Amino acid sequence: MEWTAPRVLLAVDLVILTLRDARLHVLLVERGVEPHLGASALPGGFLRDEHEDITSAARRELAEEAGLSDVPHLEALGVYGEPGRDPRGRVVSVAHLAVAPRLPEPVAGTDAAGARWVPVERALTAELAFDHRRILADGVERARAKLEHSALATAFCDETFTISELQQVYEAVWGIRLDPRNFYRKVQNARGFIVADGPMRRTDTGRPARLFRAGPVRVLNPPMSRP
Structure with missing residues (x-):
C-alpha cells in the first residue's frame, strides 16, 4: 500500500x-x-x-x-x-x-x-x-x-537596587515568601551575581540599605535554589 x-x-x-x-x-x-x-x-x-x-x-x-x-x-x-x-x-x-x-x-x-x-x-x-x-x-x-540558575532577576531591578528589592523579584516570580536572612546569605554566596555600588539608600523604615548592581556572571554558582 x-x-x-x-x-x-x-x-x-x-x-x-x-x-x-x-x-x-x-x-x-x-x-x-x-x-x-x-x-x-x-x-x-x-x-x-x-x-x-x-x-x-x-x-x-x-x-x-x-x-x-x-x-x-x-x-x-x-x-x-x-x-x-x-x-x-x-x-x-x-x-x-x-x-x-x-x-x-x-x-x-x-x-x-x-x-x-x-x-x-x-x-x-x-x-x-x-x-x-x-x-x-x-x-x-x-x-x-x-x-x-541565571542572573535574570537583576534585569527586573533598576540599575542600582537593594537586596530587598531583588528579593521582591524572586518572591513575585516564585510565588512564595522568602526569609530575608536566608535570601541575603544565598545572594552573597552566588559569586559575581551582584556587586556593591554607590552610597547607602534610606528605606521606608528609615534604615539605610546598601545599594548593588548586576555583577559580571550570567550563570549562578551555586544556584539560588527555591525553598
Missing part, C-alpha cells in the same frame, strides 16, 4: 511573562474567531506558509495579535502535538517563552478581540483555550527555574 503523508498543521504559541505591580503577569488574548470564540488564550497562530521560519512566525504573531514587537528574546519552550488538542485537525505547536521587564500594554489585532496582562496565579486557574493552561504552567516553571 502506498504511504500517504498525514496532514499536519504547524503553529506557534507564546508564553510572555513580565512583572507588573510586583506580581508576575502573562500576556493573554481574547480569541475573536472559532474555535473557542471569546475564550482567553495565549497569543499564537499558524505559520504563514512552508517558507516561514518558526521563530519569525512567533514574532509575527506576537506583533499581530498583541502589538508587541520589541520583546528582546524568545526561547523555545516545548512542542505540543497530542491528537485532539485542536478541533481543526492535527495541529503541532512550537511554544516559545519570553521573560522580560517593563513590557508595554498590548494592543489587540488580527484575530484577537482583546489583549491584556493577567496575573499568573489567576491565569493558571482560568479556563484557557486548547491546551494553553498546560503550556502556561510549563512556561512559568521554566521561568522560575531560570531565576534559580
Whole structure:
C-alpha cells in the first residue's frame, strides 16, 4: 500500500511573562474567531506558509495579535502535538517563552478581540483555550527555574537596587515568601551575581540599605535554589 503523508498543521504559541505591580503577569488574548470564540488564550497562530521560519512566525504573531514587537528574546519552550488538542485537525505547536521587564500594554489585532496582562496565579486557574493552561504552567516553571540558575532577576531591578528589592523579584516570580536572612546569605554566596555600588539608600523604615548592581556572571554558582 502506498504511504500517504498525514496532514499536519504547524503553529506557534507564546508564553510572555513580565512583572507588573510586583506580581508576575502573562500576556493573554481574547480569541475573536472559532474555535473557542471569546475564550482567553495565549497569543499564537499558524505559520504563514512552508517558507516561514518558526521563530519569525512567533514574532509575527506576537506583533499581530498583541502589538508587541520589541520583546528582546524568545526561547523555545516545548512542542505540543497530542491528537485532539485542536478541533481543526492535527495541529503541532512550537511554544516559545519570553521573560522580560517593563513590557508595554498590548494592543489587540488580527484575530484577537482583546489583549491584556493577567496575573499568573489567576491565569493558571482560568479556563484557557486548547491546551494553553498546560503550556502556561510549563512556561512559568521554566521561568522560575531560570531565576534559580541565571542572573535574570537583576534585569527586573533598576540599575542600582537593594537586596530587598531583588528579593521582591524572586518572591513575585516564585510565588512564595522568602526569609530575608536566608535570601541575603544565598545572594552573597552566588559569586559575581551582584556587586556593591554607590552610597547607602534610606528605606521606608528609615534604615539605610546598601545599594548593588548586576555583577559580571550570567550563570549562578551555586544556584539560588527555591525553598
